[in-house]
Amino acid sequence: MAIECLVLGAGQEVGKSCVLVSMGGRRIMFDCGMHMGHLDNRRYPDFSKICEKGDFNSALTCIVITHFHLDHVGALPYFTEVCGYNGPIFMSYPTKALAPLMLEDYRKVMVERRGEEEQFTSDHIIECMKKVTPIDLKQVVQVDKDLQICAYYAGHVLGAVMIYAKVGGSAMVYTGDYNMTPDRHLGAAQIDCLELDLLITESTYATTIRDSKYAREREFLKAVHKCVASGGKVLIPTFALGRAQELCILLDDYWERMNLEAPIYFSAANAP
Structure with missing residues (x-):
């Protein structure tokens, strides 16, 4: 089964993580982030590349968010409430609890303190979160009759996950940010031994050598x-x-x- 990958953000850049994977007739959007370094249309992923007419509900099977940082979830209220996506959205329970706080804080800073044009409102954030289905670690979710997803612990921040997705005989993992070094309040990332056809992994510090x-x-x-x-x-x-x-x-x-x-x-x- 062929797997196609369209990188809408965070390809050779840090920010606006958003990757669209197509396999077995299913199209999954992993993360929907914003780029904190831009204030123009480069702030959001180029959603026009998903489909020509902008009918995102028929073009996407689901969205999965890995964690609450804005470069992974910052564009979600805009995509749902302004662009009109109304399909399934999945994230962990802590991410669903914390993402609205991050989004509202960002909105206040940009609009009320800096006077920038409002991209989404407080009501947009609330309505967006109503569309989210929270999932547990290692909970196998049957999105439809063919697509399964499962979340694995990623460390990094509270609620961060890696996502395993399977359609028929094809399987993949998308990591988002993860941490293999445990700290005082979070452990190292953990995932089962899996047979995969595709691995998409965060690699921001992949070539950086740090002190212990x-x-x-x-x-x-x-x-x-x-x-x-x-x-x-x-x-x-x-x-x-x-x-x-x-x-x-x-x-x-x-x-x-x-x-x-x-x-x-x-x-x-x-x-x-």
Whole structure:
């Protein structure tokens, strides 16, 4: 069975992940993200390449979202509420809970603070999420009589998954972002031993050689401790979802081991 792959975003670039895979008469859109570096029509995937007349409901079998980061889900409300897609959408339970928070925060920043043209409204986000069917890890979902999908744990952020899809005798996996190094609040990605005809994988840092996680944490804690010990204050700008929790756990453990008494504050002004 022939498998065709159309990359609508994140091909040789970081941002607007969106890949359309056709196999056995089924067309699956993996992720529907936006590019955070553009404010023009390059912000969204080129949806016109999916079909000529824009009848996305007949052109797509389903959409599967891997996690809540905007480069993977940011274009979804626009695609459903503005472009008119009304078909099946699948994502994990945590992603369905957290994606609206990310989308609304982005909308507020772009429209209310920066004065940009509104691409989608708060109501669009709410209506979009009503169309989503949440799925569990390793839950086999029968999308139709021929298409099965199954989500596997990807690490990275809470709710992130890799997606296994099978039609007839053809099978594939799409990863989105994943992490093979466990941290303090999430484990490493896990997936069964599978026979695949196609693997589409995130590879942003594939050629980057980093210091060990232990070495990076040690240097971070050393710098923080030096500043606090000299009477200074440390401000750490970081993502409110995932990264902030990881750093809080790291600092709390270090504070206990070193018997430090300086208070640690978490700014929740824009956090859920």
